[in-house]
Amino acid sequence: MSEDTVYYYLDRKYYQRSHWHWLFGHLMQYKGKILLVSFLTLITIALQTYIPLIFGQAIDTVIPDGDLPGLQDLAILVIILGLIRALIGYLASIFNEQISQETEMNVRVEFFENVSRKKMDFFNKARVGDLMSQATQDTQNLTFAISPGIRSIISAVFGIIAAAIAMLTLNVTLTATFGLIFPFYIYFMYTYAKRLQPVSLDRQQRLAKINTGLQENLTGIRVVRTFSAQEREAQQFESQVRSYEDVLVERGAISAYYIPILLLSLLTSLIFLLGVYIIEANEQGLSSLPVLGLNIPIQPLSVGDLIAFLTLMGILVFPTQILRFLLDVITLGFAGSSRIYTTLTTQSILEKGADLPLENIKGDITFTNVTFAYEEGARPAVIDLSFDLKAGETLAVIGPTGSGKTTIGKLLLRLYDIDEGSISIDSLEVNQIEINHLRSQVGMIEQDIMLFSASIRANIAYGVPNLTDEEIEAAAKAAQAHDFIMSFPDGYDTIIGEKGVTLSGGQRQRVAMARTFVTNPKILVMDDSTSAIDAQTEAKISAAMEGLLKNRTTIIITHRLATLKNADKILFLRNGTAEKIGTHQELIAPFEPYRQIFGAYQELPPLEVDN
Amino acid sequence: MSMRRKTEKAYFDREYKFGTTVKRLSVYAAEQRGWLIVMFLLLLISAAISIAVPLVVREGLNELSKSSGAIDYEMLKIIGWIYFVGSFFEWLINYAQIKVNWIITARSISSLRIQMFSRLQDMDVGFFDKMETGKVMNRVMDDSNQAGNLINVFATFFSSLTLIVVMLGIMFSVNGTMTWWILGSIPVIVVVVIFIANFLRKYSQKVRRTRAAVNAAVQQTITGVAVSKGFNREKQNSEEFTDLNRENLNASLKLSYTFSIFFPLIDFFSVLILYLILNSGGLQVIQGNIRIGDLYLFYSYTLRLFGPVIQLASQVARIQAGSAATERIFSLLDLDSVMKVGSDKPESVEGHVTFDNVHFAYTPDVPVYQGLSVDIHPKQTIALVGHTGAGKTTMVSLLARFYEIQEGQILIDHKNVQSFDIESYRSHLGIVPQEPYLFAGTIADNIRYAKPDATDEEILEVIRLTHLDEFVDSLPEGIDTDVRERGSRLSTGQRQLITLARALLANPAILILDEATASVDAYTESMIQKSLENLFADRTSIVVAHRLSTIIHADRILVFDQGQIVGDGSHDALIETNDTYRDLYKTYYEFQGIETVAD
Structure with missing residues (x-):
C-alpha cells in the first residue's frame, strides 16, 4: 500500500473512459460465469417459448382429433420440460447471485482501498455521511441492478427474438403487424430510461444528504443536547427525509408512465382483430385484405395458430414488464456507479517520489524554507519555515492558538505534500522516502485523540498487530495506563465506546501514548499543548517519557515551562512563521511575546513549601 | 490483534412474534389508510379487468371454433374493439397503481425514519457511548427502507384474496372437477412458501447484522483516517474490511440461494397445472364436456390465478424476511430512554x-x-480539581442530564431535576465540553447554534470576548468561513474558542466549562480569563480545569479524589489544610518548572 501511487483494482484501461466502462471491467472479472448464466438462461427461454406451443398444438390438432395417447404424450412432455426449466432456472439464478453480490463486494473493497489512499486533503473536504452512503447504499444498488440485470436482459432480448421467430413460423401477416409497431416499443423504452437517469442521480444525492445529516447529528449528540436543539434537528432531518420522499414519488410516477406495456396490450387486441378478419377472409376465399384502400396479401390462419399467437404475445408481457423494472434498477445502479466512480477517480494522492527505503535512521530533521497551505488560495498554515534538529535532540514548539504548531507534525508524517521548500530526514527528502517506512519511523501523538470502538488491547496494538500480551502491558505501564486499565472488570479486554467516550480525557491520552510506544519510532511528534491530564499524572508520564525520548528526535508542542527549559531548541511560531528559534535562556530575556506567555504563571501566588 | 466488529445483536434487540409485527406495521398502514384504500380499489379494478379479458376472449374463441353454424364475425370484431379499449384502461389503472404504490412506500419509509430519529433525540447519551454510529445509521437508513416496502402488503393482501376467490368462483361455474384439481395444488404452494420463509427470516437477520457491521467499519475508518495513516494500518484495515464484507457476502448469498428456489419452484407448479389442464381438460374436451374456449379460459385463469397466489405467498415471505428489519426498528423504538423527566418548564433559574x-x-x-x-x-x-478519572467530568455530565443517576437526587433551586422538562431545563445551562465539536457550516452558523435568532452583532460580541476576533478578521470570509465537517479547517484551540463563544451566546444561568480552554495557549487563556470575569459574575459557573491560573480566581474549589470530594474551600484555605490539594498544586509548580519559594 503506497499512498503515492494511484490505486487500480482493475486494469488501468477501465478507468480512462466512464463509469460504464469501469462497471463493465468489474463484470468482466466474471465473464466465464456470465457466459454460463447467459447459456442457461437461453435454454430456459427456449423452453419457456416452446411450452405454450405445445399447448397450441394440443388445442389445434390433438384434441380435435381425439388423439388420447398423443394428448398424454404432450402432457408428459410439458411436465418434463417444466422440470428441466425449473432446475436450470435455479442454477442460473445461483450463479447470477454470485456474480452480482461478489461484484458488489469487490466494488466496496475497491472503494475502501482507494479512499484509504487518498491524501488528507480529500478527507478534510469530504463529508463522512456522503462517503458512507457511497460505500453502502450506492454499492448495494449495483447488486440490485446487476442481479436481475444479466438474466433479465437476456430473457427480455432473446425472449422477444424467440417469440418473434415462433410467431413468424405461425403466421407471417400477423408477425408483420407486430414488426410495424416494434420500433415504437423500443423508442418508448429509450425515452423512459433517459427520463429516469437524472432523477436517479438526484435520488442518490438526496439520500446521501440524509445520511450526512444523520451522521453529524449522531456524532455531535452532546452538542445537540446541550443546546436543546433536538426539535430543530428533527425538523431539519424531516425536511431532508421529505425531500427524498418527493424524489421517490417523482421517480415512481415516471416509472408508472411506461408506455411499452400499453403498446403491447393494444397490439394484442389488434392482432386478435386482424386474426378475425383473416379467418373471415379465409372463409370467403380471399387472399388479400383491404386496409385503408390497400390490398394487403394475407397468409391463411387457423384458429389454433391464432390462439398460439396470442399466447406468444402473452409471453412478451413478462419481458416487457421486467424491462420496466430492469430499467428502473439499472438507472439507479448507474447513478450509484457514477457517484462511486467520481470518488475513485478524484485525483487526490501524494506526489510520486523515489520510494527510497529507510530502514534504520539516525533521526536528523531539516526543514528548509517550508511553505504550506491546506487549501489552494488559503492563507498558508506554515510560511518559509526553516530549522534543523540533530538526532536525539528535542524541539519544543510554542505559539498562539492557530499558529501552525500541529501542522509541523502532519508535514513530517507526510500527511500532506508541502508547496515550497523541503523537509528531510537524515538528508533524504521525505517525499522521496517510501511512505510506509517513513511513517513507521515517525510516531505522532495527536491532540484530538481518536480511539476505535474495540478492546483497549486492540487499540494499543493498533500499529503493531502481532504484539504479545506482555508487550502490550509493558507499553501501558510505561504510559501509566496499566493501573486504570486493570481497575476495569474486563481489564485489557474492556471495549471502549466510539471515540473512547467512556474513558476520561486523560485516560484516552495515555492509551494513545501506549499505542505510540509500541511502534518504537525514531522520531516522535507529540502534541502536548493540552492540559487535559492533571499535573500529577502528567508528572508520571513525563518520567516514563524521559526514557522514551532517549535516542529519539522529538518535536513537542507544549506550553509547559519545564519542558521548554529542557528542550534543546524552542521554536516560537506566530501565524505560521518562525518568530524566534533558540533556547529558553536565549528567548526569555529579550523576546517579549515569549515572556508574555509566562506572565500568567508568574502572577500565581508563590507556593510556600515546608522543608 | 483484530479490531473486528462484532456482528451480533445489539443489547436491546428483541424478538417479535409474527402477529405483533403485523399489528405494529398496521399502525403505519393506518397513517396512510386513504392511499391504501385507493390502492385497494385500483387493484380490484385491475383484477376485474384481468378476469374479464379472458372471459371475453373465451367467448370469441368459442365462437371461432364452433363446429356448426355460421360464425358471427361482427360480434368477434366488437370483442376485438372492447379488448382494444380495455387495454388502454388497464394501462391507466396500472399507471395509477404504481404511482400510489410509490407514494405509500415513500411515506412509510419517511415515517419510520422520522420516528426513529426523534426517538434517538430522546435517548440518554449512554446509549450512544455503547452503540457505534455506523450501526445506528444502518437502522435508520437501511432497515427502514426494507420495512417501508412492507406497508403495501395491507392493500395487496386483500386484493389478492378477492381476486383468487372471484376467479375460483368463475372456474367452478365452468367446470368443477378441473377446478378442484387446480385448487388442490394451492395448499402445497402455501406450505412450501411458509417453509422457505422461515429460512429467509433467519438468513436475513444475519444479512442485516453483517451489513450493519460493514457500515460501522466504513464510518470508523473514515473518521479515523489520520490515525490509520500514522500507524500504517491501511493494509490491515483493508484485510479486516474484506473479511467483514466476506461475512456479509456469505450471509447474503445464503439468503439469495434460498430466495432463488422460489421462482423456479413456482414456475414448476405452473407447468404442473398446465399438465393437469392438458391431460384432464383435453380429455374433457374430447369427451365433449367442455369446449376449447373453456380450456383457454382455464389456461389463462390458472396463469393469472398464480399471480395473486404467488403474491400472497411472497407477502408472507416478505414479512418474514422483512421482520429482520422491523425487529431492529421496533427494538430501537421500544427502547426506553433511561432519563426520568417531568413536565416542569422553568421560566428562569x-x-x-x-x-x-x-x-x-x-x-x-x-x-x-x-x-x-x-x-x-x-x-x-x-472550580473542580483532581486527578484524571477522579469524577469531575462526570459531575458535569450529570448536571447536564446526559446520564441518569442511580440513587439520590440532583436539585436545581431546590427542585429535583427529574421534575423538569429536559430540553427546557438544558436551555438554562451552557456547557463547553472537553471535546470541541463543530458542525459543517460557517463559523457564524456554529455559534448561532446556541441561539438561532442571534444577530451578527451578538455573534461578533462573543467572538471578541473569546479573543477570536483577530483570527476571524484574518479570514477573507470572516464569520462566514466554512469550517467543514467537525471543524476540520480549524485548529483544536480555535475550535475550543468557538464552542466557548457558542455557550456564551446562549447566556445561560449556569455555565459549565469542562477543560474548555485546555488546548488554548496559556497567554490567550489568560486574556480570556479576564474577559470572562464579568461574565462569571452574574451566573453560577462550574469550571473543570488543571491550570492553576484558572482555578485560583474561583470563589470555591472542590477537590475530587476517587469519586469523592476531599477538599472544599478557597485556594488560600485549601493550601493550608488540604493535603491532596497541596499535592496537586505542588506537582503543578514543579511540573511547570516554576520556582517554588522555600522559606
Whole structure:
C-alpha cells in the first residue's frame, strides 16, 4: 500500500473512459460465469417459448382429433420440460447471485482501498455521511441492478427474438403487424430510461444528504443536547427525509408512465382483430385484405395458430414488464456507479517520489524554507519555515492558538505534500522516502485523540498487530495506563465506546501514548499543548517519557515551562512563521511575546513549601 | 490483534412474534389508510379487468371454433374493439397503481425514519457511548427502507384474496372437477412458501447484522483516517474490511440461494397445472364436456390465478424476511430512554445546584459516585480539581442530564431535576465540553447554534470576548468561513474558542466549562480569563480545569479524589489544610518548572 501511487483494482484501461466502462471491467472479472448464466438462461427461454406451443398444438390438432395417447404424450412432455426449466432456472439464478453480490463486494473493497489512499486533503473536504452512503447504499444498488440485470436482459432480448421467430413460423401477416409497431416499443423504452437517469442521480444525492445529516447529528449528540436543539434537528432531518420522499414519488410516477406495456396490450387486441378478419377472409376465399384502400396479401390462419399467437404475445408481457423494472434498477445502479466512480477517480494522492527505503535512521530533521497551505488560495498554515534538529535532540514548539504548531507534525508524517521548500530526514527528502517506512519511523501523538470502538488491547496494538500480551502491558505501564486499565472488570479486554467516550480525557491520552510506544519510532511528534491530564499524572508520564525520548528526535508542542527549559531548541511560531528559534535562556530575556506567555504563571501566588 | 466488529445483536434487540409485527406495521398502514384504500380499489379494478379479458376472449374463441353454424364475425370484431379499449384502461389503472404504490412506500419509509430519529433525540447519551454510529445509521437508513416496502402488503393482501376467490368462483361455474384439481395444488404452494420463509427470516437477520457491521467499519475508518495513516494500518484495515464484507457476502448469498428456489419452484407448479389442464381438460374436451374456449379460459385463469397466489405467498415471505428489519426498528423504538423527566418548564433559574447523596456508575460494576453530596450557591464560581478519572467530568455530565443517576437526587433551586422538562431545563445551562465539536457550516452558523435568532452583532460580541476576533478578521470570509465537517479547517484551540463563544451566546444561568480552554495557549487563556470575569459574575459557573491560573480566581474549589470530594474551600484555605490539594498544586509548580519559594 503506497499512498503515492494511484490505486487500480482493475486494469488501468477501465478507468480512462466512464463509469460504464469501469462497471463493465468489474463484470468482466466474471465473464466465464456470465457466459454460463447467459447459456442457461437461453435454454430456459427456449423452453419457456416452446411450452405454450405445445399447448397450441394440443388445442389445434390433438384434441380435435381425439388423439388420447398423443394428448398424454404432450402432457408428459410439458411436465418434463417444466422440470428441466425449473432446475436450470435455479442454477442460473445461483450463479447470477454470485456474480452480482461478489461484484458488489469487490466494488466496496475497491472503494475502501482507494479512499484509504487518498491524501488528507480529500478527507478534510469530504463529508463522512456522503462517503458512507457511497460505500453502502450506492454499492448495494449495483447488486440490485446487476442481479436481475444479466438474466433479465437476456430473457427480455432473446425472449422477444424467440417469440418473434415462433410467431413468424405461425403466421407471417400477423408477425408483420407486430414488426410495424416494434420500433415504437423500443423508442418508448429509450425515452423512459433517459427520463429516469437524472432523477436517479438526484435520488442518490438526496439520500446521501440524509445520511450526512444523520451522521453529524449522531456524532455531535452532546452538542445537540446541550443546546436543546433536538426539535430543530428533527425538523431539519424531516425536511431532508421529505425531500427524498418527493424524489421517490417523482421517480415512481415516471416509472408508472411506461408506455411499452400499453403498446403491447393494444397490439394484442389488434392482432386478435386482424386474426378475425383473416379467418373471415379465409372463409370467403380471399387472399388479400383491404386496409385503408390497400390490398394487403394475407397468409391463411387457423384458429389454433391464432390462439398460439396470442399466447406468444402473452409471453412478451413478462419481458416487457421486467424491462420496466430492469430499467428502473439499472438507472439507479448507474447513478450509484457514477457517484462511486467520481470518488475513485478524484485525483487526490501524494506526489510520486523515489520510494527510497529507510530502514534504520539516525533521526536528523531539516526543514528548509517550508511553505504550506491546506487549501489552494488559503492563507498558508506554515510560511518559509526553516530549522534543523540533530538526532536525539528535542524541539519544543510554542505559539498562539492557530499558529501552525500541529501542522509541523502532519508535514513530517507526510500527511500532506508541502508547496515550497523541503523537509528531510537524515538528508533524504521525505517525499522521496517510501511512505510506509517513513511513517513507521515517525510516531505522532495527536491532540484530538481518536480511539476505535474495540478492546483497549486492540487499540494499543493498533500499529503493531502481532504484539504479545506482555508487550502490550509493558507499553501501558510505561504510559501509566496499566493501573486504570486493570481497575476495569474486563481489564485489557474492556471495549471502549466510539471515540473512547467512556474513558476520561486523560485516560484516552495515555492509551494513545501506549499505542505510540509500541511502534518504537525514531522520531516522535507529540502534541502536548493540552492540559487535559492533571499535573500529577502528567508528572508520571513525563518520567516514563524521559526514557522514551532517549535516542529519539522529538518535536513537542507544549506550553509547559519545564519542558521548554529542557528542550534543546524552542521554536516560537506566530501565524505560521518562525518568530524566534533558540533556547529558553536565549528567548526569555529579550523576546517579549515569549515572556508574555509566562506572565500568567508568574502572577500565581508563590507556593510556600515546608522543608 | 483484530479490531473486528462484532456482528451480533445489539443489547436491546428483541424478538417479535409474527402477529405483533403485523399489528405494529398496521399502525403505519393506518397513517396512510386513504392511499391504501385507493390502492385497494385500483387493484380490484385491475383484477376485474384481468378476469374479464379472458372471459371475453373465451367467448370469441368459442365462437371461432364452433363446429356448426355460421360464425358471427361482427360480434368477434366488437370483442376485438372492447379488448382494444380495455387495454388502454388497464394501462391507466396500472399507471395509477404504481404511482400510489410509490407514494405509500415513500411515506412509510419517511415515517419510520422520522420516528426513529426523534426517538434517538430522546435517548440518554449512554446509549450512544455503547452503540457505534455506523450501526445506528444502518437502522435508520437501511432497515427502514426494507420495512417501508412492507406497508403495501395491507392493500395487496386483500386484493389478492378477492381476486383468487372471484376467479375460483368463475372456474367452478365452468367446470368443477378441473377446478378442484387446480385448487388442490394451492395448499402445497402455501406450505412450501411458509417453509422457505422461515429460512429467509433467519438468513436475513444475519444479512442485516453483517451489513450493519460493514457500515460501522466504513464510518470508523473514515473518521479515523489520520490515525490509520500514522500507524500504517491501511493494509490491515483493508484485510479486516474484506473479511467483514466476506461475512456479509456469505450471509447474503445464503439468503439469495434460498430466495432463488422460489421462482423456479413456482414456475414448476405452473407447468404442473398446465399438465393437469392438458391431460384432464383435453380429455374433457374430447369427451365433449367442455369446449376449447373453456380450456383457454382455464389456461389463462390458472396463469393469472398464480399471480395473486404467488403474491400472497411472497407477502408472507416478505414479512418474514422483512421482520429482520422491523425487529431492529421496533427494538430501537421500544427502547426506553433511561432519563426520568417531568413536565416542569422553568421560566428562569437562579442557579442553586445541589447534589444529594448521588450514586452513579457508567457500567454497573464500576461505580463513580457512591453518595456524592455538595451544595453550590447561585452566582458563585466553582472550580473542580483532581486527578484524571477522579469524577469531575462526570459531575458535569450529570448536571447536564446526559446520564441518569442511580440513587439520590440532583436539585436545581431546590427542585429535583427529574421534575423538569429536559430540553427546557438544558436551555438554562451552557456547557463547553472537553471535546470541541463543530458542525459543517460557517463559523457564524456554529455559534448561532446556541441561539438561532442571534444577530451578527451578538455573534461578533462573543467572538471578541473569546479573543477570536483577530483570527476571524484574518479570514477573507470572516464569520462566514466554512469550517467543514467537525471543524476540520480549524485548529483544536480555535475550535475550543468557538464552542466557548457558542455557550456564551446562549447566556445561560449556569455555565459549565469542562477543560474548555485546555488546548488554548496559556497567554490567550489568560486574556480570556479576564474577559470572562464579568461574565462569571452574574451566573453560577462550574469550571473543570488543571491550570492553576484558572482555578485560583474561583470563589470555591472542590477537590475530587476517587469519586469523592476531599477538599472544599478557597485556594488560600485549601493550601493550608488540604493535603491532596497541596499535592496537586505542588506537582503543578514543579511540573511547570516554576520556582517554588522555600522559606
